[in-house]
Amino acid sequence: MNYEAKNFDHLLGISGLSDGLLNNHFALYGGYVANTNKLAEEIGKHQTEGTTADPQYAELKRRFGWEFDGMRLHELYFDNISKDSKSSDESPTLVKQIEKDFGSLENWQKDFKATLALRGIGWAVLYFDWMNEKLFNVWINEHDGGHLAACCPVLVVDVFEHAYTLDYGTKKGEYIEMIMPLLDWKKLEERFKMAKE
8 A cells, every 4th residue: 555645735825834845844744655655665575575584674664663653743734734723712622621631721832832842853742642531742752752652643743943944943932933823723623533532
């Protein structure tokens, strides 16, 4: 099975992110999709040929998580921002859970922004632990490490430098303030409801 890169051109012209930055970002995402497919093919060859004891096979398997998560995290990120961002009123079920777990929407937002502002490259993810019905703001340093097992991502924001430096330079704080109003709360509500099912 081959993965196909999704088209996110509908985001071009969005407030706060230049088309140049977005086109570069889309191209980077396309590379993750291509590499995921290439690695899956190479892994399949080793399995067919019975060479799974080769060190190359082990390295391919280790690399697959990096490329696959790079692909999927970008898809979640692009899909949860919008030109026509929806307010938190569009997400009553999620907001109720946020208020339960963080005390208020404002408290959650403060903690999520603090997570985004951590030094280094990575991702900020709002995870739902469906086994314990609890939300967590989590820092993911690398695509394939630091994820919470059995938790579902509800919100994903890219804070690798390629996500903002073309437009904001080293002013990561400005990017964080800009990205929050672009969140599509209707999409977040959909993801949260799926995670709860």
